[in-house]
Structure formats: C-alpha cells, structure tokens
Amino acid sequence: MEPPETTSTVTLRVNGVQHSLDLDHRTTVLDALREHLGLTGAKKGCDHAQCGACTVLVDGRRTNSCLLLAVAHDGAEVTTVEGLAEGDALHPLQAAFLERDGFQCGYCTPGQLCSALGMIAEAGAGAPSLVTPPAEAALSPAPVPLSPEEIRERMSGNLCRCGAYGNIVAAIEDVTR
Structure with missing residues (x-):
C-alpha cells in the first residue's frame, strides 16, 4: 500500500492576485501567507485563535487564519492588511487608525484593521451582536448602528496588549459615521 499524499496544490486569490501553491496538508492559511507568499502583515500571536493578530478576510468574512487549513480553502479569496x-x-480605516493613534507597538494592528473591516460589513448586513438592542435586532437585515458598545463587543476577539482600545474604537467610529 502506498502512503497517502501529504501535499496538494492549493489556489488562493490573495489581495486580488491568484497564487497556486504546493502545500503540506497541515499548512494553515496564516503560514501560507507568511511563509510561502511573504505577506507578513497577519501575525502569529497565540496560534490558537484567541488573540486575533492573524485576522484576515476570507471570502469577505473575517477569520482567524491560524486555524484554517489552506487545503480546505482552495479557491478562496483572501484579503490581508497588505491588500x-x-x-x-490608505484605506479609510488605516487613515483613521493613524489619525487616532489606534496602535502603539503595532503588532495587533493588521488583525484589528481586517477585523474592523469585516465587522463593519457584518453590522451593515444586519447581523446582531450580544449588545444589539432586541428592537434593532428584530429589524434584521437592516444595518445595525455601530455605537461604541457595539464596536467594543464586535472587536472583542482582537486583543491589544498595549491597551489602545479607546483609540481603536474612536478610529472605527470615525469611519462608520
């Protein structure tokens, strides 16, 4: 009996450019981006999807790329901070982060930016959060207004060890007004 194949050719469209990569089946999207494509914006923070530093958009939805196997996302559209x-x-969110000092060391910033972009789209599509008032949630798919409380709740999966949360929320508010 022959051993099973351990690599596959995976096609990812990253920041509008199509890439065909021969990857080990255990390769995550994060590792494909960083090690095979040289896109180091998304960071390997905890490698357990608990910090959000690796957040990218996959087919328009924000996701922790450290847990996604690349072979399971063959054909996916990936947007990183570089895109x-x-x-x-600059993207309006990037400009707002600069204007509001929404970063200190900058390690979490790429994940914060991609998460914010995905979060804005989710709220715009009417997806409620835990803090969305029931009356507003009942109006789905009407857009959910992004109050500071909504932004904090929706961004809660992205940690900032420097504590720039107040400025991050303000930057996102600037873009969503």
Whole structure:
C-alpha cells in the first residue's frame, strides 16, 4: 500500500492576485501567507485563535487564519492588511487608525484593521451582536448602528496588549459615521 499524499496544490486569490501553491496538508492559511507568499502583515500571536493578530478576510468574512487549513480553502479569496490600501492611498480605516493613534507597538494592528473591516460589513448586513438592542435586532437585515458598545463587543476577539482600545474604537467610529 502506498502512503497517502501529504501535499496538494492549493489556489488562493490573495489581495486580488491568484497564487497556486504546493502545500503540506497541515499548512494553515496564516503560514501560507507568511511563509510561502511573504505577506507578513497577519501575525502569529497565540496560534490558537484567541488573540486575533492573524485576522484576515476570507471570502469577505473575517477569520482567524491560524486555524484554517489552506487545503480546505482552495479557491478562496483572501484579503490581508497588505491588500487594504489602493496604491499610496490608505484605506479609510488605516487613515483613521493613524489619525487616532489606534496602535502603539503595532503588532495587533493588521488583525484589528481586517477585523474592523469585516465587522463593519457584518453590522451593515444586519447581523446582531450580544449588545444589539432586541428592537434593532428584530429589524434584521437592516444595518445595525455601530455605537461604541457595539464596536467594543464586535472587536472583542482582537486583543491589544498595549491597551489602545479607546483609540481603536474612536478610529472605527470615525469611519462608520
């Protein structure tokens, strides 16, 4: 009996560019991005999906890339922090983070930015959170207004060891007004 194959060719469309990669079946999306494509914006923080430093958008939804096996996402569209700006023009969230000092050491910032982008889309599609008032949640799919409480709840999976949370919330508020 022949041993099973341990690698597969995986196609990922990352920041608008298609890549075909020969990957070990155990390779995560995070490791494919960092080690095979040289995109080091998404960080390996805890490697257990508890800190959010590895957050990217996969098919438009925010996700912790450290737990996603690349072979299970063959054909997926991945957006990393490197894909947010358009040329020299920063994405509005990036500009707001700079304006509001929404970072200190910067380690969590790429994950914070991708998570914020995904969170804004989720709220815009009417997805309620734990703090969404029942009357507003009942209006789904109407957009959920992003109050500071909503933003804090929705961003709670992204940790900042420096404690820049107040500035992160303010930056997101600036973009969503």
